[in-house]
Amino acid sequence: MYCSVLNKISKDQLRRNISRIFTQSQALHDIEVQQGHMKLIDEMVCDENTTSTNNGTFSWPMTKIGTTAEIPCHAYVATRYCSPRTMGHPEMASSQNMSSQKCSPFTGIWQEPDMSQCYNTEWITRRLKDIARKNIDKGNINNISKEILDISQKSVYFKEEHIVLTVEILEKMVPLISKVYANITVSNVLRCINNLINIPEEVLAGAEEEKRSANRLLDLIQEIPEKIPLEEQQVTAIYSNLGIGVSKVNPDTFDGLFYGVSYGTNDAKEKTMVPKVLMITLLLTIYDSPNPDQQEADAKLMASISLPRSLLKHLKDEERSSVSRITFFSMRDDKLYRVTQNSSTKQNARINSHVLAASVPDIPMGNLNEPVNISFNLIHQNARNLQCVYWDESPGLNPHWSPIGCHISRHEPGKEVVCSCDYLTSFALLADIYQNEGETENAFSITSNIGSGISLAFLILTIIIHVCFRNPWDLMSSKVLVSLCSSLAVTNFIFLVGMQSYVQTMAGCKAVAALLHYFLLTSVMWMTVEAFHVYLSVVVVFKTCQTCFMKSSIFSWGIPAVIVIITLAINSTDNYIKIAEV
Structure with a gap:
């Protein structure tokens, strides 16, 4: 009730005045409302109110003074205290329009909402652990399934522990569904599983890694229609x-x-x-x-x-x-x-x-x-x-x-x-x-083939120049360079010929993979020899000897061969083939 003028009036006087107004009301008499049907409820309350925060917009119901209102908020609840109105309260500031004030002292003042418990999930853990400790049978499965369904309404806020506990409880229930009405399974158990699917994928993945919870949930989904009683x-x-x-x-x-x-x-x-x-x-x-x-x-x-x-x-x-x-x-x-x-x-x-x-x-x-x-x-x-x-x-x-x-x-x-x-x-x-992966893959394949072809052509040209215009065996640097170019040229050739759609047999695929592995390793080894030779030429006064190139050849061609042979021997050459899984 609102008043235009604030008067000092006692509570009893106000009650009598309101009662007299209703008793003498012609409008109520016209609609045949009798005095015995009217009751004046003596409560001091905070009126309905709406607040907006970063957590959302919340509507607070009418609440009795001296009590705390609770409303759902994300994972748990938000609270707000309804306090008595006092003259010293900040909301009684003179800047407010006095004609719109609620009559004091019969309305309360809302305190600031408490949002600290909005994301508190301890209650979920506590309730799930309490249910997990119970012995579930056909006598209590209906009540327990309703309780677990109620908890699952907050599944989007579940943590890995909650998923594990819920799946364990469901695994106790499902063997019993053949002994109870199908409606219990459909209305409670199945709806609970449906809610669990709303859990964020990264949380489900963590529970799967910990206890295989997602896989067990799939097993339950398959098991439910196998056990549910067919009343029709x-x-x-x-x-x-x-x-x-x-x-x-x-x-x-x-x-x-x-x-x-x-x-x-x-x-x-x-x-x-x-x-x-x-x-x-x-x-x-x-x-x-x-x-x-x-x-x-x-x-x-x-x-x-x-x-x-x-x-x-x-x-x-x-x-x-x-x-x-x-x-x-x-x-x-x-x-x-x-x-x-x-x-x-x-x-x-x-x-x-x-x-x-x-x-x-x-x-x-x-x-x-x-x-x-x-x-x-x-x-x-x-x-x-x-x-x-x-x-x-x-x-x-x-x-x-x-x-x-x-x-x-x-x-x-x-x-x-x-x-x-x-x-x-x-x-x-x-x-x-x-x-557009098909177009992208095709364009990438064409670009790769063109690049490899150009690289192969210039590598062959480099080898021809060194062989035709100078004796490559006179200088150590020429020997190393020709060997490196030969290794890279063979690598590019294998890529151009072997990495094509027509190489679809298992043996052909393994052969291409093994050869690429070998010649890529030899290229890396000859690069290492080249770097080492440059270091010796610049830093150390070094006289080239015939045995140095022999040792370099054994190192560059031999070690990759050993690595590839070992790789082929282990796991029956299957290390050179990838069985695609999607």
Whole structure:
């Protein structure tokens, strides 16, 4: 309530005056508000208020005098104390318009907000450790999953320790999901994992290096649709980063299956992806349906996977009898896959699609009679050098995307790519990071060849001049120079002839690499001899002898040969070949 004149009036008098005004109000009488329905609440408060700081804009609710308001702020909370109004308070300065002052002493004064706890994550650590110490069973999994979901809302502020603790808790929950309602898994556990994917990539990478947390999280994502109870024919769920689909199947009547997912951009927040469509249905329903609306929905899918009718026919009898479901999951991007890759692997390409996965639980599905077709809409439409890839976790290799067994069966430039693969696993579409890499690589190759050709021509010219116009064996300097030029000339020749696209065999590649290694080393050695000879000629009075050049030749041609032979002998010559991983 506001007043135009500040009067010295007691609290009881003010209450009586306000009560009389409401009792005698004709407006309230006209709308049939009875006196018994009115109550005067005697509270002294700080009014609603908005503040702006470097941490953002915050709206403070009406708060009782003598108490502290708490509102969410980044990782934790911001606080602000509501104090009683006193005549000596700075906000009572005479410069303020007295006609707009709130009537004293029944309104309070907001103190400065305390933002010191906005990024405090100790509460996250404390709550996660408390949950980790609990024994999780089907009786308390619902409450605990809700609690862990609540904590995961702040996942963007998680540290490596929080990721490790959360994954450990989820690993205790997932084995129990077959014993509880599917809604608990979909609403709590899956949403929690979805929130974890929002964690900054560098923090996830640290947790992966420490406890393989990202890899374990991928295992959980694959395990959830395998264990979730199928109360109906299908279970589907989709969130901003993650979606799953599960369908009951009968091996004897299996007629193909389709899984599709689409994400759309949230207009309220740029770059935030929100789910639009998720479907899992029989193959015939999608492709043979005369319903144009259904066909239009299919066309708008960002990614889809269709399983052939013959998928289960090649299974043995004992395997067929154990098949009861087929599982799918999709991911908006490959963040978890990226952090599980070896940090030393050169990332010269990126995933340009959503990630789709399909599996038959506990049965490896490879060498299929009919391929699995995976359709991707391109995220970056101008990307080039596309490859269909699958996630390879073969023993002895670092996990990586591999193109083996997959190929592009249809490509609409800038729109859609259809991949065909002969097994079930995680699939994606790989593209060059740099869209003009092909032109750049071609220009670089031409420039390198021209430069090497010019260098080779002048090296040969130098050798001819020394041989034809002076006897190179009379002077030590001429011998060293001719030897150095010969080594460099052979190096350039090998580069021009051997570093071309037609050298694609493994043996040819190893031979070129070994020869380049040898002649580059000999060139360095002859440069060392040349430098040493110049030093002797300038600083030391030195008489050239025949044995000096012999020793220099053994040094310059022999030591590189030993190095290359040892390199060839170790690891069965595989040190001269790089198996590309993406």
